[in-house]
Amino acid sequence: MSDQTANGNAAGAEGGPSERVGLLRVLGPVHVWALGVGIVLVGEFMGWNFSVGKGGALGALIACWVIGLLYTCVAMIDSEVTSTVAAAGGQYAQAKHIMGPLMAFNVGLYLVMAYTMLEAADALIVGDLLIILAEQTGYSGLDPKPFVILIIALLALLNYRGVFMTLSLNFIITAAAFTSIIILFVGVQPWQPGAILKHQDLLTDLPYGWIGVIAAFQFGIWYYLGIEGTCQAAEEVRSPSRSLPLGTMTGIMTLLIAATLTWYICSGLLPWEYLGQAIVPLYDAARMTGSTTLQVFLFVGTMFAATASANGCINDASRAWFSMGRDRYMPQWFGAVHPRYRTPYRSILFLIPIAASFAFTGLLDQVITFSILSGLLGYTFMPINMILFRKKWPLGTIRRGYVHPFHPLPAIVLMVLCITTFFATYLGFGTQLLAMMFFYVIVSLWFSMHRYKYVRRADQFTMNWPKPEGY
Amino acid sequence: MWILLEYGAWAISAGILLWMLADAARVNREFDEDTLLSSLEGIDELLEHGDVPEAKEH
Numbered sequence A: 001m002s003d004q005t006a007n008g009n010a011a012g013a014e015g016g017p018s019e020r021v022g023l024l025r026v027l028g029p030v031h032v033w034a035l036g037v038g039i040v041l042v043g044e045f046m047g048w049n050f051s052v053g054k055g056g057a058l059g060a061l062i063a064c065w066v067i068g069l070l071y072t073c074v075a076m077i078d079s080e081v082t083s084t085v086a087a088a089g090g091q092y093a094q095a096k097h098i099m100g101p102l103m104a105f106n107v108g109l110y111l112v113m114a115y116t117m118l119e120a121a122d123a124l125i126v127g128d129l130l131i132i133l134a135e136q137t138g139y140s141g142l143d144p145k146p147f148v149i150l151i152i153a154l155l156a157l158l159n160y161r162g163v164f165m166t167l168s169l170n171f172i173i174t175a176a177a178f179t180s181i182i183i184l185f186v187g188v189q190p191w192q193p194g195a196i197l198k199h200q201d202l203l204t205d206l207p208y209g210w211i212g213v214i215a216a217f218q219f220g221i222w223y224y225l226g227i228e229g230t231c232q233a234a235e236e237v238r239s240p241s242r243s244l245p246l247g248t249m250t251g252i253m254t255l256l257i258a259a260t261l262t263w264y265i266c267s268g269l270l271p272w273e274y275l276g277q278a279i280v281p282l283y284d285a286a287r288m289t290g291s292t293t294l295q296v297f298l299f300v301g302t303m304f305a306a307t308a309s310a311n312g313c314i315n316d317a318s319r320a321w322f323s324m325g326r327d328r329y330m331p332q333w334f335g336a337v338h339p340r341y342r343t344p345y346r347s348i349l350f351l352i353p354i355a356a357s358f359a360f361t362g363l364l365d366q367v368i369t370f371s372i373l374s375g376l377l378g379y380t381f382m383p384i385n386m387i388l389f390r391k392k393w394p395l396g397t398i399r400r401g402y403v404h405p406f407h408p409l410p411a412i413v414l415m416v417l418c419i420t421t422f423f424a425t426y427l428g429f430g431t432q433l434l435a436m437m438f439f440y441v442i443v444s445l446w447f448s449m450h451r452y453k454y455v456r457r458a459d460q461f462t463m464n465w466p467k468p469e470g471y
Numbered sequence B: 001m002w003i004l005l006e007y008g009a010w011a012i013s014a015g016i017l018l019w020m021l022a023d024a025a026r027v028n029r030e031f032d033e034d035t036l037l038s039s040l041e042g043i044d045e046l047l048e049h050g051d052v053p054e055a056k057e058h
Helices: A029-040 A050-082 A091-098 A101-136 A145-161 A163-187 A209-223 A227-233 A240-269 A281-289 A292-326 A345-360 A364-392 A409-449 B002-030 B045-049
Strands: none
Touching: A029 A163, A029 A227, A029 A240, A029 A292, A050 A091, A050 A209, A050 A227, A050 A240, A050 A364, A050 A409, A091 A101, A091 A227, A091 A292, A091 A364, A101 A145, A101 A292, A101 A345, A101 A364, A101 A409, A145 A163, A145 A292, A145 A345, A145 B002, A163 A240, A163 A281, A163 A292, A209 A240, A209 A364, A209 A409, A227 A240, A227 A292, A227 A364, A240 A281, A281 A292, A292 A345, A345 B002, A364 A409
């Protein structure tokens, strides 16, 4: 942890505000990759396969690639804006500078809700995996709650003690989980179609037609949900203008490869009727090969992926909450930084009981649905944000570390795909979607009528930018 | 064995959470609030000094 205390401007007990305590800039592109891919990769091991139940195997492949396009647009837009707005809070800080306080408040809440609920879902998955392991060793009736709280506590401790170790560990376990998918792909001998993989026998036409394909979109999100979390590291990377675009773009490429490999392996080993409701499809695919070694690799890979995801979610949710506290969108008390570990320690501690209470409900599908809906609301904000960003500060008026090509095409494509995915979600989870919208309307009213008076209206704009065009 | 692991998990979790709470309380006691809240929103110092060439639109 020596890197955590190396910076000379750490304040002492008698230090005043002139000796500032901020987050540490210790991360590189590898950590950004580990944060983005680490949060997401668990979606390759489970969840995505419910899209097969809606649209069949081929419908799920269409959803995989169409939603892959949605997230490629997200990664391109995020890379440009975040390479310029290099602040913790990611999309919250972007919205604050480009769109205004009410949008920023909502985006900040989307981020905290999406990551905290995803963390709870990951902890539930670890508990479910241990139940499977206990049953395979002859013990039934394992209570997953102590293990759920243990994984949340261990990862919170890691996050509390410093970001460098947190994301270095995430890199190792994420790389190991990704390697397990590659090993399984090699193990099913894709160069010999028909030997192990039976695509010719298992692939069918679209069972529910094109409406089934659209309905599959909501579960296609599982392949990529959370890649936008790379932006939360903006205040802790050594060179945000280089590291964030590099980490984010290599991250989405990794996920597109992992998603396609996952679909190819599973659709060649499992009939769509089973695959569409399996709990751990990649592990089931490994079992179908009959190889104990592959089963062990995939069990460990699934466990690592869930752990990496929960770890990254704690990191991201706490940064978003911390940033809102620092700007007084939430009580300023949450904007504190630990003087030794240089982490937003109060935000990390505050979010532990919230994640644990979501996890203790045991309702994995409901928890993950609310996480997806919050994420989707965040993606819908991005195209509007991008168009306003280019309009208010055209190219050449401020320095950008990365400029995404073909503007405004990615923003338009992202908006169209978000609307389509909202429709798909409404087909399956209409009540939850309306409940979520109602929640955000209520908290927006609370912010406008009560909380906004505490916001540091001038101090919150920290970027050294010229006045926007037209103002 | 699994029952022992369950009790062990509860105990370790409680220990970790208590340690974090105790550490947070110690920090709150030893450092004044202005110092703890003194963080400023980050600015990319490389961009600020202008030593990164501006990206061009493709």
